Amino acid sequence: MFKLRRYLRGHYLECVLAPTFKGLEAILQLIAPLVMAQIIDVGIANRDAGFVVSHGAVLAAIALVCYVVAIVAQYYSSKLASHFGTGLRNDLFRHVLSLPREDVDALGRASLVTRITNDTQQAQDGLNMFFRLILRIPFVLVGSVVSAFLVDGWEAACLLASSVVAVGLILAFMCVTTGRYRKIQQGLDEVTLKTAENLEGARVLRAFRQEGAEKDTFAQVAGGVRDMQVGTGDISGVVNPLTYAVVNFGLIALLWVGGLQVDVGGLTQGQLVALVSYVSQALIELLKLTNLITMLAKASACARRINDVFATVPSQVDGTKEAPSPAEGTPAVELDDVSFAYPGASGDSLSHVSLRVMPGATLGVIGGTGAGKSTLAALLMRFYDATGGTVRVNGADVRAVTRQSLRRQVGIVEQNPQLFGGTIASNLRWGAQDAGDDDLMSAVETAQAADVVASKDEGLGSRVEQFGRNYSGGQRQRLAIARTLVRRPSVLILDDAASALDFATDAALRRAIRRDCAGTCVVTISQRVAAVRSCDQILVLDGGAVAGLGTNEELLTGCEVYKEICESQLTSEEAGR
Numbered sequence: 001m002f003k004l005r006r007y008l009r010g011h012y013l014e015c016v017l018a019p020t021f022k023g024l025e026a027i028l029q030l031i032a033p034l035v036m037a038q039i040i041d042v043g044i045a046n047r048d049a050g051f052v053v054s055h056g057a058v059l060a061a062i063a064l065v066c067y068v069v070a071i072v073a074q075y076y077s078s079k080l081a082s083h084f085g086t087g088l089r090n091d092l093f094r095h096v097l098s099l100p101r102e103d104v105d106a107l108g109r110a111s112l113v114t115r116i117t118n119d120t121q122q123a124q125d126g127l128n129m130f131f132r133l134i135l136r137i138p139f140v141l142v143g144s145v146v147s148a149f150l151v152d153g154w155e156a157a158c159l160l161a162s163s164v165v166a167v168g169l170i171l172a173f174m175c176v177t178t179g180r181y182r183k184i185q186q187g188l189d190e191v192t193l194k195t196a197e198n199l200e201g202a203r204v205l206r207a208f209r210q211e212g213a214e215k216d217t218f219a220q221v222a223g224g225v226r227d228m229q230v231g232t233g234d235i236s237g238v239v240n241p242l243t244y245a246v247v248n249f250g251l252i253a254l255l256w257v258g259g260l261q262v263d264v265g266g267l268t269q270g271q272l273v274a275l276v277s278y279v280s281q282a283l284i285e286l287l288k289l290t291n292l293i294t295m296l297a298k299a300s301a302c303a304r305r306i307n308d309v310f311a312t313v314p315s316q317v318d319g320t321k322e323a324p325s326p327a328e329g330t331p332a333v334e335l336d337d338v339s340f341a342y343p344g345a346s347g348d349s350l351s352h353v354s355l356r357v358m359p360g361a362t363l364g365v366i367g368g369t370g371a372g373k374s375t376l377a378a379l380l381m382r383f384y385d386a387t388g389g390t391v392r393v394n395g396a397d398v399r400a401v402t403r404q405s406l407r408r409q410v411g412i413v414e415q416n417p418q419l420f421g422g423t424i425a426s427n428l429r430w431g432a433q434d435a436g437d438d439d440l441m442s443a444v445e446t447a448q449a450a451d452v453v454a455s456k457d458e459g460l461g462s463r464v465e466q467f468g469r470n471y472s473g474g475q476r477q478r479l480a481i482a483r484t485l486v487r488r489p490s491v492l493i494l495d496d497a498a499s500a501l502d503f504a505t506d507a508a509l510r511r512a513i514r515r516d517c518a519g520t521c522v523v524t525i526s527q528r529v530a531a532v533r534s535c536d537q538i539l540v541l542d543g544g545a546v547a548g549l550g551t552n553e554e555l556l557t558g559c560e561v562y563k564e565i566c567e568s569q570l571t572s573e574e575a576g577r
C-alpha cells in the first residue's frame with residue numbers, strides 16, 4: 001500500500017486534516033467522562049441543580065462539536081480516498097493499455113479486470129478507513145488508559161492489561177488473514193473470467209445445451225471463493241467476541257476493585273463511572289481496530305496485486321522514430337526470414353517467412369486453420385515481436401518506429417471486430433477524429449455498408465449498443481472495415497474480415513477496395529480461394545511454413561497445398577480462371 005502513496009500527491013492537506021479532525025473528536029470524547037464524574041460527585045452529591053444543568057450543557061456542547069468535527073473528518077478522508085482511487089484506476093488502466101498482447105496474456109485478462117475494478121476499490125476503501133481511524137484509535141486507546149491513570153492507578157492497570165491482550169489478538173488475526181485475502185481476490189479473477197466467458201458465449205452455450213454444465217462449473221468456482229470468504233469470516237467472527245471477552249473481563253476486574261475502593265473511600269462514585277466510560281470507549285476503539293485491520297489486510301493484498309501490474313515492464317520497447325509513409329521503390333511490407341513462437345509455446349507458429357509487397361500491390365494469405373495467417377498480421381501490427389528475422393513497413397523495422405505511428409500506417413480488420421457503445425459515426429471516427437460526414441460515407445460505401453447505415457433511422461447518428469450487439473456479424477464486419485478505411489492506412493490488412501459476408505457482397509467489397517484504395521497495399525487473409533486468387537501475390541502457409549508464394553497461375557502449377565485448397569473449393573474451370 002505504501003508504494004501507492006504517489007496517488008496522494010496534491011492532497012497532503014487532506015492527509016493532515018482528516019486525521020486531525022478525528023483526533024479532535026477523540027480528545028472531546030475523552031473529556032466527556034470527566035465532566036460526567038463532576039456532575040455525579042459535585043452536582044448530584046451536593047444536590048446542586050445549577051451545577052448539573054450547566055455541566056449538562058457542557059456535555060451537550062461536546063456532543064454537538066464532536067458531531068460537526070466527525071463530519072468534517074469524514075469529508076476530507078472521503079475526498080482524499082476518491083482522489084486516490086480515481087488516479088490509481090486511471091493509471092492502472094493506462095498502464096494495461098500500454099502493455100503488448102503477450103504481457104496482457106501473461107497477467108490474464110479477467111485478472112486485469114478484477115484488478116482495475118475491485119482491487120482499486122478495496123485499496124480506496126482501506127485508505128479511507130485508515131485516514132479516519134489512524135489517529136483516532138491510538139488517541140482514544142492511549143487517552144483512555146492515561147485518563148484512567150489520572151483517576152486511579154490500579155483501575156487503569158486493569159484497562160491497560162486487557163487492551164494489550166486485545167491488541168495482541170488483533171495483530172495475530174492480521175497475520176493470519178492477509179494471505180487469505182490475496183487468495184480470495186485470485187478466486188474473484190476466476191469468477192470474472194467465467195462470467196465473461198459465459199456472457200460472451202451465451203448463444204453457443206444454449207446451442208450446445210451446455211447451460212447445466214456451465215452452471216455447475218460456475219457454482220464450483222463461486223463456491224470456492226465463498227468457502228475462502230467463509231473461512232476468513234470465521235476467523236474475523238472469532239476476533240470480535242474474543243476482544244469483547246478480554247475487555248469485559250477487564251471491566252469486571254475494574255468494577256470489583258473499584259467497588260472495594262469506593263467502599264473504603266479511595267474512589268468516588270463519579271470517578272468509577274468515568275473509569276467505566278473509558279473502558280467502554282477503549283472497547284469500541286478495539287472493535288474498530290479489528291475492522292480497520294480487516295480492511296487494511298484486504299487493501300494491502302489488493303495493493304500488492306496492483307503493484308504487480310505496475311511492475312510489469314512491457315516486454316516490447318517502443319520505437320522512437322515516426323513510421324515513414326510509403327515511398328516509390330520501397331516495399332510497403334517486407335518480411336525478411338521471419339519466425340515467431342508464442343510465449344510458452346513448444347514450436348514456431350511462423351517459420352522463415354520472407355516476402356515483399358510494393359505500395360499499391362495486393363497480397364493474399366491462405367492456408368488451413370492454425371497455419372499462422374493471423375500471426376503474420378499480428379507481427380505486422382507489432383502486437384508481438386518476431387522471434388527471428390525482421391518485419392519492415394514502408395522500409396522501416398517495426399521495432400524502430402513508435403507503435404502509434406506504425407498503427408497509423410497499418411490498419412487491420414479482424415474476423416470478429418468489436419464495435420463500441422455510441423453511434424455509427426462515433427465508431428467510424430475512431431479511424432480519424434477529424435473526418436467529416438462525407439469521408440465517413442465514402443468509407444461506408446467502399447466497405448459495402450451503405451445499406452447498413454440506410455437501414456437505421458438516424459443514418460450515421462444511429463445508436464450502436466455495447467459490443468455492437470444490435471448489428472449482425474456481417475454488418476459489424478462491414479462497419480469495422482469502414483472504420484479502418486476512414487484512417488486511410490498505407491497498408492490495409494483484412495484478416496478474414498469478410499468471413500460473414502455472402503459471396504456477392506464479398507466480391508463487391510474486393511472490387512470497391514481495388515477501385516477506391518489504389519495506392520494502398522492490401523493484405524487479404526482468408527480461407528476462401530475466391531478472396532485471394534486475384535491478388536498480385538499469394539502466400540500459402542502450411543503449419544507456419546511457406547508452402548508457396550506467387551500468382552494464382554504460378555501456384556496452381558507449382559504448389560500442391562494451394563492446388564488442394566483450390567480443388568476443395570472450386571471446380572477446375574473456376575480455379576484456372
Ligand SMILES: Nc1ncnc2c1ncn2[C@@H]1O[C@H](COP(=O)(O)OP(=O)(O)OP(=O)(O)O)[C@@H](O)[C@H]1O
Nearest residue numbers: 342343345349367368369370371372373374375376
Ligand atoms: N495467443 C496464442 N498463444 C499461443 N499459441 C497461439 C496463440 N494464438 C495462436 N496460437 C497458435 O499459433 C498457431 C497459428 O495460429 P493463427 O491464429 O495464426 O492461425 P490462422 O492461420 O490464423 O488460423 P485460422 O484460420 O483458424 O484463424 C496455431 O497453432 C495456434 O494454436
